[in-house]
Amino acid sequence: MAEREVTWGPRGSHTLIGKEVSRIDGVEKASGAAKYTNDMNQPGTLFARLLTCTHAKAKVTRLNVDKAKAIAGVHTVYLFKDIGENAECNYDGELVAAVAAETADIAEDGVRAIEVAYEVLPHVVDEQDLEAARAAKRLKYDDDGKEVPLVDRTVGDPDKAIADADVVHTGYYGIHTISHMCLEPHGAHCTWDESGDGPKLTARHSTQAVSTTGPQFASQFGLDASDVRVICNYIGGGFGSKFAADIWGWAAAQMSKDTGRPVRLMLDRATELKTPGTRPSGFANVTVAATKDGKITAWKSHHWGTNGPQGGTIDGNQMPYVFDPPNKHVVSQGIATDCGPNRAWRAPNHPQLCAITDTALTDLAAKLNMSPVDLYKANLDQLDDTAKENSKLYAAELDRAAELMEWEKKWHAHGKGGNGPVKRGLGVALHRWGGQSVKCSSEVRIFADGGAQASIGSQDLGTGTRTVIAMVLAETCGLPLEKVKARLGSNEYVYGNPSGGSITVGSVTGATRRAALEATGILFDKVAEKYKVDAKTLSLGDEAVWSDKKKVCSWKDACRLIGPEPITATGPSPVADGLTSKLVGGVQMADVSVDTETGVIRINRMVAVQDCGLVINEKTAKSQVYGGLIMGIAYATNEERIMDNNSGRYINADMETYKLPRIGDIGELIVEFYQPDSEYNRGVVGLGEPPVISTGAAIANAVANATGVRVPVLPMTPKRVLDALAQA
């Protein structure tokens, strides 16, 4: 077989890769034709509604569903909880029962007809008050009942370094819990059908893991993995929270099995916010010391927070973030709260670590009378093990971001943001991420009529997965984009990785490149034999096969040599072979105005300079960065879960009071990829998560620069801004 070299080819040699290409399913999405799980409605589909616990901690003492079952149109009631062994509810919003009925309204009637009573137990939902958590015994304890931290790590001699330092800054910082707020809630449309020889269970499932949730459905029902088909052509947001079959998915399957009807069970909006995951909080006392030149010599921090009942918080082993001074002492403590559990949220731990580290460093810079950009540059020789390879990259990205922000022109000392009530200021922060592609396959087929397709059991979270697969296949075959097919969204295709960790674009494009190179290599053998040319000289482009620069035959003529059995090649995803690699940096800057009379923060301009190796599709890649910035503006300014200490309930679990930015709230966003040849040569590195990491810290730092006052806890709601100003 003619072996084609496994590379992306020289930079600049492509017709598609690296260009701004519109997503191939864009019209489907924008015109409403794309069908999501929540749109599934087969003949006979029953609609489910949920009864959820209305207490933070309680035991179900009575649960009578007879009246619900008696309602005309109600077909079945599924119990997640029951009196007796499984009676305990551990947070507001925990699922108790589901009712499936002919219509959603009748299902809701059924939920209302359920008689439920609880024994209400004492609760703790305060994630910020460490002393209260200590009094309530909600921390971690050893076997002797002694309080122990989750992390207690010392490097060097931080106390001595602090005593010897030219400048020492001490501050309090924090960031509250937020929800994923997927616009399409979690859920599944399940069809149980034991007739025929097809799969017994078809789960149309809103999932980030098409290839791996099937076995989770199967084991629950004693089926083989081959009995379960999972389909997800479109998913309305996941952000790290949709990897599992989940108990509600199992409930939909069970109710379908019980009724012989398809069942659609999607979480309602309030439950979507409360139940399927949150991003953990963290609050920290920080001491950071430096020489007068801004070299950080010591870091001490003690942070706490919650990730729900498990009693975790943000990862203490990664504190401080990116920068790694020679002396440090880090302590972390988790509070076990009666709040909903956590799940991975876009770049788990990183936005919170950044919001604590980079804020403290900006305050240190202010104390040194330095620009934080200069402070960062003074410390690029002491980065943590993950980030240290990126030291030169950060320097270049800081310079480029400063240019795009007009930093030099706009920069002023802290608190010099103007004389009027509206103050203006600048902030900066930076981040790192891994993004190494993982195991994933792609099956490429080339047919005798010239058709070419790639199929993968993958999913498109909105990053444009379908489009990058099609681009790589078309590029490799020398075809226009519209002449190839990219198929995903079913576990009947070859294995695709779950989409988490910013690994999908590298994994699917690497696998597709390999498969397409192999398939076209087989095609080259056939062309070489027929046209008496050396297969090694062949290449593809402009819908034709070329030998050196002479056209041998058209793509269609070449494919006619294939015969009835299509050429089929399956490419495994490469790891560190030049097609993909790992580790990205990224710098963000914010220019904000703060109204000191109302406490309202306005974004004037955000700049993001991001590297991610070789960019496959510049258009959809840019969208990821825009999206990161906007999600960052959200959690920096208004977005938070609000727990009521008295009732223990999540009191803003709706889209009116869970505040997200609207189109007029984002300011001017400038996005640029840092992509010199050295980046191209690294191959594809993941991008999805990094752009959301440093946005919060950059905005917080800009607010501090504008007003001269640190608003210590994110989100910086008008009340927190006014409180901080009042206390200053």
Added chain:
Amino acid sequence: MRDQDHPVGSHSGFNRRDFLKGSGAAVAATAIATGEAEAQAKTKANVVPARAVDIKLKINGKNETLKLEPRTTLLDALRNWLNLTGCKEVCDTTNCGACTVQVNGKALYACSVLAIECEGKEIKTVEALRSGDKVDEVISGFVKHDAMQCGFCTPGFVVATRTLLDKNPKATRKEIDAGLGGNICRCGTYDGIAACAMEISKGGA
């Protein structure tokens, strides 16, 4: 401590939709009295509940007669009975705009009205903005500017943008921000949406 709960779902106490549906029942009283209240019939998708009445809707230029309970929202009618799923159910409490449709030329959250209230009105959904390969310039503009990621809010934004530009073909960025401020995107696609609307309106020029 024992607590006898009012058996409600995740909503508690007063509920906007109960109110909406309550007023709907009153609106529908005449229809119930004269309609085939006990009718049981099968549509292509679902069994019609006992309290259903005939509701006549004009959707995308086509007359449809549905047998629905009077409390059925326009959103449920479109999505679950007519399979017009371009309008999405997201908040179901008139906050997010994902279910935006046009009723008599005005943008309306389909979750905010009952289907029965829309009798005699012209309803237009996002599906009307595409006919095969022919798509409205707002749809092609959204694709060009990549004004979508997961795509779940996108059709609602498309209808809101189309309606805004119908009403104000020379909308400025400020007017676009105000006109589209009733819609929420979680993935963060506002920049592309604004660029698309600005391009079509020529930035108010």
